[in-house]
Amino acid sequence: MSSTPRCPSCRRFVYLDTLVCPECGTEMGMQVIDRVFVALRDGRATGDDGTWFACSEREWGCNWLVRDDAPAGRCISCRLTRTRPDQDDTIALEKLAKVEEAKRRLLLQVGDLGLPIVPWYTTPGGLGFDLLSSRSDGRKVIIGHANGIITIDLAESLDDVREAVRVKLGEPYRTILGHLRHEIGHYYQNVLIQDDETWARCRDLFGDERASYQEALKRHYAVGAPESWQDSFISEYATMHPWEDFAETFAHYLHIVGTLQTAAAIGIRLDAGVSTLRDIDVVPRDDYRDEPVGRVLADWAALSQGFNRVNRSMGLGDLYPFTITQPVQRKLAFLHEIITRTPLTTDEQVALALAPGEESA
Ligand SMILES: [Zn+2]
Ligand SMILES: [Zn+2]
Structure with a gap:
């Protein structure tokens, strides 16, 4: 979400799952291509790009919109x-x-x-x-x-x-x-890693994923994670098999950039003089595509500590109860590289994904 989602009528902030504005009562749905909420009348919205309809799963909370030709209106x-x-x-x-x-x-x-x-x-x-x-x-x-x-x-x-x-x-x-x-x-591991050279680098960082999964599973539930796993893994489960390490680290990449993106949308920034030892303010970004991974990690180190302090002031556990060690930083750097080098999905591709397909179920 590139900016704060707002009610199309009164401009109040709304959450991503909002169906009806709590302020003005406007029925709304999300037009996913542009990531904006539009007002619905009788379950439809007509704009320059034609008519959009409420998803047929709206009664179960789905607030996305569909073209009129989507199968079964989903x-x-x-x-x-x-x-x-x-x-x-x-x-x-x-x-x-x-x-x-x-x-x-x-x-x-x-x-x-x-x-x-x-x-x-x-x-x-x-x-x-x-x-x-x-x-x-x-x-x-x-x-x-x-x-x-x-x-x-x-x-x-x-x-x-x-x-x-x-x-x-x-x-x-x-x-x-x-x-x-x-x-x-x-x-995405199989989608993003295609060539031998990238697979080799992946194996250097996460281990060889061709190792028997069944054996690994048995060992993990019999003897648990190796001692001092914290030094090189983001979680205990990541130690189970190279596949799990990749998936766990991938999830953390999404946690980190997703939360920084929300912080950017809110307008949060950390004053250098008050909350960090850095001499410049920490300004989280909506998009880190053109930034080095060091910027992502430095922003997250400062922001996550701030969020943890906020949570503790409410008597809650830490928002981000993890430690990112240097080996984990290297894994995240690899993910940052393979994710950001993927060409941006174009509007046509999004439109294609939204177009009707042959569903067999
Ligand atoms: Zn409103
Ligand atoms: Zn839906």
Whole structure:
């Protein structure tokens, strides 16, 4: 999101998931190509570029807009969901709404970064989401990523379930958005790394991903993370297998630039004389594409410390309860390089992604 989202009528700030302005009551939807909210009348908005309609999932909280020719009137985000709970499973659908909200935020961010989104229904191996509930029919949901499809257990949208898992695994942080950022890291590893030279550099940093995953899984749950893993990994789970290290670090890259982007949209800046030992103010940027990774990391070091202090003043845990060591900095530098060297997705590509596709489900 390049600027603060606002109500199209009264210009009040609104959150990304807003359906109705709390100030003036205007019904609104997001026009995703331009990232702006437009006012809806009878579920539609007509502008210079034609008519846009509310996504047919609006009753479940989706506030994105679609062209009138989109299949079944579902927006690009909703159509990326390949499998979802049955239409009569309203309990699961409520959980789905929370996951979909996080997913829309994720998609806006990867779109802002210029990362390609190739839908599962146009290309084998394309991006898709199976959003299933282990609570609904007692089925076991194997979460993770395989061949473009990200599977999430909707039960994790329940605070007590997710918190219990977090405590059990000894994680300092667990959210739906964080989970999605991790899984999409698996997807982008194969999309962004194509040539042998880049794969070789990736293996130098994260380890050889061709190592047996099953063996690694067994070892991880039998003996846990190696001692002093904190020196070279961002999280304990990252030690499990090179794939997981890449995905964990990718998620952190998204945490960092996404939060800096929000700070920029709010207009936050840190006064050099007050809060940092640097001699220049810290001014977070909306976009770090043309900045060296050192700038990203320095801005984040200052801002995250500030946010942690804010959280502590409310009696909460740290906003960013992680330490970025030098080896992790090198991994993040590699990610910054491969993400920012991807050509920016053009408007035509976005339009293509929004155009109707052949859906089989
Ligand atoms: Zn308003
Ligand atoms: Zn939608």
